[in-house]
Amino acid sequence: MTAPAPIDHPAFFADQHGYYEGVRGGGPGPQLVRNPHGLEYWLVTRYADAKTVLLDARFSKEPRLAARALSEAGYPDQGPGSFFLPLVNSDPPDHTRLRALVSGAFTPRRVAELEPRVEEITHQLLDEIDQLPVHGKESEPVDLMATLAFPLPVLVISELVGVPHRSRAALIGWATRMLTVSGAAGGGPGERTRRLGRWFASLVAARRPGVRMDVPPEEQPDLLSALIAAHHQEERLSDEELVSLLVLLLVAGHETTTGMLGNAVDALLRHPGQLARLRAEPGLLPGAVEELLRYETSLARTTLRVAREDVEVAGAVIPAGAIVSVSLAAANRDPAVCPDPGRLDVTRERAPHLSFGHGIHFCLGAPLARLQVRTALGALLDRYPGLALAERDQPQHWRPVGDMRGLLTLPVRLTSGAYARRSAWSPSGTR
Template sequence: MIAAVSDNLGVRPWTSAQLHVPVDACPGGMMSQQPVLLPYDDPAFVADPFPLYRQLREDGPVRRAVIAGGLDAWLVTRYEDGLAALSDPRLSSDVRDASDPRLIAQLPEFERESMMSNMLRSDPPDHTRLRRLVSKAFTARRVADLRPRVQEITDRLLDAVLPAGRAELVADFALPLPVTVISELLGIPVDDRHDFQRWTDTMIVRGERMPDPAVVNEAWQRMRAYVTTHLETKRARPGDDLLSALISAHDEEQRLNHDELIAMTFLLLVAGYITTVNLIGGGIAALLADPGQLTLLRERPELLPHAIEEFLRYDGPVNPGIARFAREDVEIAGVTVPRGATVLVASAIADRDPARFAEPDRLDITRQDNGHLAFGHGIHYCLGAPLARLEGQIAIGTALRRLPGLALAVPPAELSWRPGGLRGPVRLPVTFTPAHRAG
């Protein structure tokens, strides 16, 4: 899913003592107007952030929060305000519009050099040009043509675990499926996939502590070197894949410069799989925690498209939301956000806004009116949404069909979740009735 990966600023687990930022409680449990710290060092919050999210939304439509590196952000918590903010041209996707130089300084060295050129971090006219170059690969028709291959990969992965009657569905299934699909779309050799996946985890995935910058920079260097070498190989032996088309746009049509070509390749590799892993793993986890919805989807598989949208709304893979930067003073819901401020459109909070969704804290796979913000909105709406939906439907639908008796192998409270930015289960151990492989 080409989603808000570099576009997303997850709140990191800094404590008030580290930041010297007071967070006080007002009578009745209302938060003060000091910047709120989302407590990602608290396992209970990481497992279920939504009670605090609900409180923040009830406190007011725009709240200051402390994000990565001790930076302030303005958290937009309500649906209508978030929808408007995501299409407001005064809110930029380019981090260079941010007033705090630490935002750029804390990026890995190699990201500062070239990754600023990707389309998630650009605005028109550059964004329009870059998006147009890859949009044809992700049309609904082109994605539909991938269905037989996605189904084949899905069945092969499930065949490997069926005889055992148990699996770890992230490592065994939710991760390798989208990695394989995006690799084939880009013409990445099979033997190289584990390397770029490992580098991506180092660069993107965050735990309870900020990573060592030297380690992150080394991963960036290795990824950049790999991408450069792979592009040269493709240039010498082009194929019928998206990267060959992008190389042509650089070499012959001069619609991409070198940094843009590197950045686009990285973006497609990383964003093409990392959030879809969490959609599949998170969707299955949500079903296994709600036996009634699980039974309903087994009995009525035609509800699967609605179920995917509900998983995205209920507990989507981007959490808490999508970052923008104010080009000028902007009024949002009566609050003036100053020029240069970071605005975090909290889609995970807005998608449970009771003013927009009935019974928003209830998983309901029959929900019809489900215009969630998990894919964003406006010109940066997720380019890979059709592919993410296809992979999610095939993966979850096939798992329910081919894994009878599917259940968690541990109590739900023992599942561990990614602490911020990109949300999903780290591991998903399950049991099911053993069966023979297909065929």
């Protein structure tokens, strides 16, 4: 066991992968680390160990266990609502029941049905970018996070859930604040989550009278109606669970996809050789998306788990009651499963990664997230052949959130040829 190492200090965000590599080199198995608040927990950094922990039911996500473990560790109380997302912070059978209620919204058929709408939304957002000021042969710098990566996922989620068009601007505002406001500003993340919950509760109240309660949830026209019906029929869903599932779809689905898209574009622009290869061979796009997800995942670490009993992982004994987190970012760059893991290679034939998790908590929205990233990348490469970072040595401004890996801003220039119409790319990566 190594001495507790500082994690999530300001310098960590500038060299996240260097830090994780150092932890992984500290010895086999999970290592004990410490965050700026003094909380010590076990960090899993190796790919095989990560899959083991994510599959092991002895590592619990039951909120009462987590709250007790944090309290015993002297961690600052987050207040009511710290574990407001029961689909994330739960074990079977509650997790199984809740997951079944929303899984129908993410079937291959449903995602395929959304594909034309995802394309349409993407190009509507790019049309708005096209209207921005242009001076001479070059455009003014455009922040792709603000103009594309932030709004695209929340608009797609609005389609999926069935949020009325008149309410979508407000939802974009909520989502943007969740991703850009830090610290105590805006009441802190817990308070912002609770406010968002109240917003969704009002949306449910407005929709409820129009939902046909005699129609099964799986036959409802959208996810919001399905959840309301499930709440009404056989009490399959409590009021709090209904609202929390809607909050989760926005917070988790939007935050991760926004980060994925920004990270992918940034990585390609910082590797012009890989960008040129992808432009020359559009058929590489689906595999390139997997490599980009591996190279810079937006979910750097899983939410915490608590050991129900003493558990041995790769020679390290994690004691009962100890807190554990899995670094997906580190596992994705484990040289034991990915040769030369720090190199971006859009032609990599196999890019194993855990960016969507593993086991019973594997991300339900993975197919939809992949669709959005493929669609947006294809559209950007088609419309803007001169797309480049606004400054050659442009620094990366990462969000100071340890569990997530996403950019606050991504200034780019849309150079000559930037306003060509779409024609060459499709979400599947074929011409």
